[in-house]
Every structure is written in C-alpha cells, then in structure tokens.
Amino acid sequence: MPDYAQIKKELEGLAVEDNPALVRQKSRDFYWYSPILKEELESVTADLVVSPKSEEEVIRVLKVAYAHGVPVTPRGAGTGNYGQAMPLSGGIVLNLINMNKVKEIHPGRVIAEPGIVIAELDRQTKAHSGQELRFHPSTAQTATIGGFVAGGSGGVGSIHWGGLRDLGNILRLRVVTMEAEPRVLDLTAWDLQKVTHAYGTNGIIVEVEMPLAPAYDWVDVLVGYDDFMDAVRFGDALAHKNGLLVKEIAPIAAPIPYDYFPRHKPFLRDRNQSIVVLMIAPHSMDAFTAFAERQKGEILFRSDKVESMKGIPHAYELAWNHTTLRALKVDPGFTYLQVQYPGPDHVAKVEKMTKLFGDEVPGHLEFIKFDGRMQCSGLPLVRYTTRERLEEIMQIHRDNGCPIFNPHRYTLEEGGMKQTDTVQLAFKKETDPKGLLNPGKMIAWDNPDFDFSAGKNYLFPGLAAAGG
C-alpha cells in the first residue's frame, strides 16, 4: 500500500482531494449504461483525486506517482461509456477539468488545454472568428476535448470529416510521459495514432491543437416518415447531396422519439412516426426544404421557426449516445449495440436488420464519412431479454456483414477490433515503463498472450485486487 500521507505532502500546493465520497464520485463515468460493466466496475474507486492547473503541475504529479509506484488515471468529465476513466487499480485520478484555457485561435485551428468543455471551446472560437470544431460528441455540453481525443471516436460533424482516427482531424497533441523524469512530447501526423483513443494509457495530454470548421447557427430539424426505411433512405439521399451543408443526419425508428423525447413529442403526429434528426446550415435551408418536400418528408420541427426553444434540447442531444440515454432513463430494460453497416449497400443492410428484428431492436443510425465514402453506423436500441438473445442478435449482425463494436467491455481491445494496437503498445513501453497509467485497459500490456478468439471476456486481475 503506497504511503498516501507522504504522497500528499509531496503534492503540497496542488488541489488534492481524499474525501472518499468525493473521490468515488470522480472515479465514475457512464459505465452504468451497460448492465455488464455496471456489475463488474461498481466497486472501483481511487485513493486521491488531484486536479492540476498547468503542465508543470501535471509533471509534478506524475513524478511523485512514479516514485511511489502509484497508478494514475486521467479524467476529463467522466462521460465515457465503457469505464474508460475508472481507476481499476485505485491510486490517483488526475482530474484535468481545471486545465481549461484556450491558448491560440487561428484560421482553421485552435490550441487549447485538455480540460476545456467542448461547447465552451466552440463558444470561444465562434466568438473569436466564426469557427468551431469539425465535430463533437453529443456530450459537448459536459465532455472535455482531452477526454474526447483520448476516449471518443466521432460525432456531430463526422458526416463530413469522419472520425478522430482520420489523419488531419487532430493536428497536434502535447503529451507528458510517466517516467522518473517525465518528458513532454509534441506529436503530429501519423504519430498521433499513438495516443488517440488510447484511454490515457500511454501519456497525459496537456495540450491539443485541433482543426476548425466554419461555425454557423445550425438549424435543428426533425423530419418525419411513417416507415423507418423511408427515413433511412431520405437520410442517405440527403447525405449524398453535395450542395446542401448538413452537420448531422440521424434516423431514429418509431416509437423511440414519441416514447422518449418528451420535449419534441408535441411536434410528432403520432407514435408511429420515425424521424430523422438533422442540423442544417441556415443558408442551406431553402434548398433543404425544397429537397425534403420532393422526398415527401414531413418537416415536424425547425428550431428557426419554433416560438421558443426554452426547455427544448439541442437536436444533437437526441442523437448519438443520447438516444440511448433518453430511452434508458425512462426504461432500464433497454440496452444497445454499436453497429457498422459498411457501404455501398449500407441501406440494404439496415433494411435487412430492420426486417429481422422489428421492434425488438429499434433502429438508430448515424451517417458518417468513412474513407471518403458516405456510410452509416448505428446505435440501435435493444429490448433486453436474456444475455443469450443479446449475443444472438450481435451474431446475426456479424453474419450479415455488420460488424459490432461491443459497448459492454472496458478494455481498448474488446471494445474495438479485438486485436493488439502495436503502435499504442510500443508507445506505452516508451512512456509508461512501470505500467502505471490507467491500468487494466490495454490487454496487450497486462496479458500479451490473451486469446481473443476463445470467446471469454478479459478480467483485469488488478481490478479484483484493488477495488473488489
């Protein structure tokens, strides 16, 4: 057991919290989305929360932690869904929310500290020069930019730009290593893959440089169809209209909107309406409405025509993982999937799954650019019955050419491609020789021989040892 009294002494002058209730609070994220993770991670908690205000303070913390062999798990706002920010072996939660300054804004790019909330970052770049991030998660109002880079993948705007993994969507990351003498590294271009979506297992991000796109007063629009597949086809057709500037296209199947979007429910005709959640540039609205009319879409809601937006959430807060959240909040009997429908026949794949599962798996799609081509991924809801049936639903998707990303796992590998990311592993060897950064999240580090094909979940031994 590390000597925390001594550690606190060595961290004097920094914001350190050891009240167990508060520490426990900051040791949590949205892991409870998954009934499986909820069970596995329930007891996880850290020993201390340290909230640095600068790169220098981050370096100080890592130096002390390294000397004492104490794990450090970085944390933005804790909105991740897979326990990414949860300290499986206890130790220090490095809370970065106070490192929240915008440093520089230029045409096409911004330099900021990692702990700034994404919506606040967008507010500042918009006020400065009419710019905003290319895309953001639907949690923009609470999530941090550092947490997005380290734990997210894409979001509102990915319909143009693809995801964080795509070359050019992050310009530079400044990273502090976990060594006796922490180093500060600036990573660009291909090197960014070392730490992007690595859950903070191989470096603490202390500065981000992100590309910007023009900011517009995006108009929130809901378009209704009586048939979910008509909504999907409309979304697909719209996504292929070069001249219409659209930031978000998310078809969501009835009865989800009617049942779980209470603020928008008054705008729906009835419970059988599927909707397409949209964000459209104001200067594309004329052309958009002409297009929607020709496609026989019913425009149910326009934020630029509604009397008051008071109490009505942003359209994007109906989409991405907010769809799931809204359903779950009302009915805990839901769980969800993360599905890819590779193009060019993505619409046909969606149609097949929709026919197969009907209301057991209400559809929810997100159109995104993938290698320069439009396709869709999905976050369909699942009316949960048994674990076996859930497995079966996933297998049927895979059998039909729709890969599944499992949202019920806390490791990088199991949540993703079920294979070792050799670049990230090699970088961890360089930057975190003692394996103290966010332990238990990279199987390749802890158990290089783990057999993914055996069909068993990885259980991090340190998890039982520390919290359990």
Add this chain to the structure above:
Amino acid sequence: MPDYAQIKKELEGLAVEDNPALVRQKSRDFYWYSPILKEELESVTADLVVSPKSEEEVIRVLKVAYAHGVPVTPRGAGTGNYGQAMPLSGGIVLNLINMNKVKEIHPGRVIAEPGIVIAELDRQTKAHSGQELRFHPSTAQTATIGGFVAGGSGGVGSIHWGGLRDLGNILRLRVVTMEAEPRVLDLTAWDLQKVTHAYGTNGIIVEVEMPLAPAYDWVDVLVGYDDFMDAVRFGDALAHKNGLLVKEIAPIAAPIPYDYFPRHKPFLRDRNQSIVVLMIAPHSMDAFTAFAERQKGEILFRSDKVESMKGIPHAYELAWNHTTLRALKVDPGFTYLQVQYPGPDHVAKVEKMTKLFGDEVPGHLEFIKFDGRMQCSGLPLVRYTTRERLEEIMQIHRDNGCPIFNPHRYTLEEGGMKQTDTVQLAFKKETDPKGLLNPGKMIAWDNPDFDFSAGKNYLFPGLAAAGG
C-alpha cells in the same frame, strides 16, 4: 434591319458602343479553343454593345430591344469556351461588367451583382469575414460570377461541393425577362435550374446570391510521379482522406507540365514527371506531407516554402481548362476532350484509356464530388491529326463507359447531354416569347424537331443570315 439610330436615341444616357472594332471585340469569347468553332463563328459580331450599370438600366435596354425585335446576348467577361457569349444573330451585346458591386455579406452567403470578377468577389468576402465562394472556375481572375452561373459548370473546390447544377450551390438568382414589360423574378431552390447554365437564353441575371465556404491561405503544391497512373492513384487516395482539407486535385501526365508550364518547369526533375496539382489548407499541410511521403510522392513545389511567388501563377491556373490553354498557346496542334469517368471504377477507366492512347492523349484529370461520391472528370489533351481520328478517340471513350461532353459545339444541347432541357425551354417560353435572348444556342427553341441521333451538327440558320 432594325433602326439602330432610333435605338441609340432611346438608350440615351446609357453606355452604348457602336465602333465596329470594339463591338467585334466584345462579341468574342474563347471559342477559338476549338478549331471547329473557330471556323464556324469567326465572322460573328453584334451591332451595339450596351453596358448597363443597374437593374433599371437592364430593364430599359430589354424594353427597347423587345420593342424593336433586336436580339440581346448577355456577356460577362467572355471567357467561355464554346461561343456561348457570341451574338449569332447580331443585335445587342449586353455587357454586364459594370454591374460589379457586392451588396451584402453574411455567414455562409454573399449577394452581388453579376458582373463582378470572381477573384474580386472572393477578395471582398475574405477581407470581410474570412469567407470565399465554394468553388470557382480557373478563370477566376477574369471571369464574372454571372457568366460562371450562366455558362460554367464547376471548378476549383468542386472536389467538395460538386457543380453549379447541384441543389444548394446557388442560393438565389434575380432575373429580368425579355418582354414588352420586363419582369423581375427571384428564383430559388429547384427553380434555379431554369437559368443555371442556360447561356442567358431565358433571362438576364442581375443579382446572384451564392453560398460561401471558409477562405484559407491555400498552399499550392505539386507532387511528382514517374508514372501517370501513380499520380492518379495518389490523387484518388488523397481525395478519399476525410480529414485532409484539399481544394484541388488535378493529375496531369508527362510531358505536359515540363513542356508547357514554364514557370513551374524548374521544379520538375525531368520531362518524364507527371504531376498532381494541389491546393491544401495550411492547417492540413503537416498531415498532408506525412501522407504524401507514405505514398512515395515527391513534393516538387510548395508555395509556402518557395523563396518568391513572383511570376509564378496560381496552381489552379495550371488546371481545369488552363492546362489546355497553356499547351495550345505553345502548340496549336493540340485539341482536347471533356470526359467523365464514372465511379466507383473511375481509376480503372482512366488506366484503360491511358494504356490505349499513350502520348496521343496526354491525361489530365479533375477530382470532383458527384452525387456525394468522389469521381473524376478529365480534360485530356489530344495531339490532333484528323477529324476522323478525333471522332474515333471519342467513340472509344464512349465504348468504354466514359461519356464525352463535346467542347466543339455552341448549342446547349450538343455541348451537354444531347437532349432538350424541358425546364429551360418552358421557362424561355415564359420569359422570352420573341426568342430574342442569345439566339441560336437552344436548339429546342429554334428547331424542336432536330434529330440528335442523326449524327449531324446543328447549324443555326440565323448565324448565316446575320454574320456569315
């Protein structure tokens, strides 16, 4: 013969020119690109040039012309390639170059008069709020926005936005009709198709509202490959990188760059280098160079690293129809084609044509977005031998699934899809009952029974009557 003395009297107070040499000058465009059009249109000239300064003046001119039954052919800067702006039946050339004011600039859109030169429009929107047109022809330094809308199709930036015909790429056109009492109509959304690329045959555009994109200090880059197909594959791969912001990708086959781009020649290693002409956003340069390196591309030229840009033209002035212009200026033995290579196998189609024709048809491609998909069109040069061989080359393209748009015709139909545009024809019936606007350019108007499949060129009878 109209009474021009009387007409001039009725136009008193307006800028009217009747000096035959000057009138003849303003009755020409870049029709001489085509040996065929050069012969056919050589003698065409107007009787008067009138240069209105306002919508009111345009209305006055049209009213007088209508009363006297005099044809009116609008003119921007006369940079069209197909005699679009040439007054086949004489009459009045309506020169719009003095209607050149920017009226309003907003986030994402600009309202301007039609005669403003495109580069000047971009200069003003950039200075105002860091914005510029979504795309422009390579003639931006001389061409007008009105002429582009009425006679052009796409250009630099079409890699993102597609072409002018795509819904949303023009927001509004204000048009004056050719009637006893000219009307002023504001067209939006689908209605824009009535006058876009109609050569001014059914209304005079007196105001345009265009969408804007963010303006960056685009970096001109030339990348070299020893094999043209490697250059094409590089261009295609780059066009599919979501995260890299690129405004122009044009592969051009050796030895064209070495032989005809004298200012860039010093940067080429030798005559066998094919190049890719690029414009890259400054904040995408790091990622771009990392990508180019991995693709084994040789970066020959970067405008942000060159000692002085003095005397070096914009990269886009090597591309689009400037490629052709540069070769033609030195060697009049060239002519060219306009080819489409429909995707998704566009690269394979290019490869097949390249193998078939070799140096007889040196390749030149432009990557553009087409219905939401990346594909390429081409403006390959042709080392002209005989008319039969030219026809054969075109036929071989068609036989291989590569449609040809014939640049050697002055009518809307023959230069395009060889079919009647019923929307434009119907609108002409409304707006130009006497058929006085730019006569001879719309076959459907002059000769509804013309048989496109008969393989004969249309010869406008009025052409012989007036000029010939």
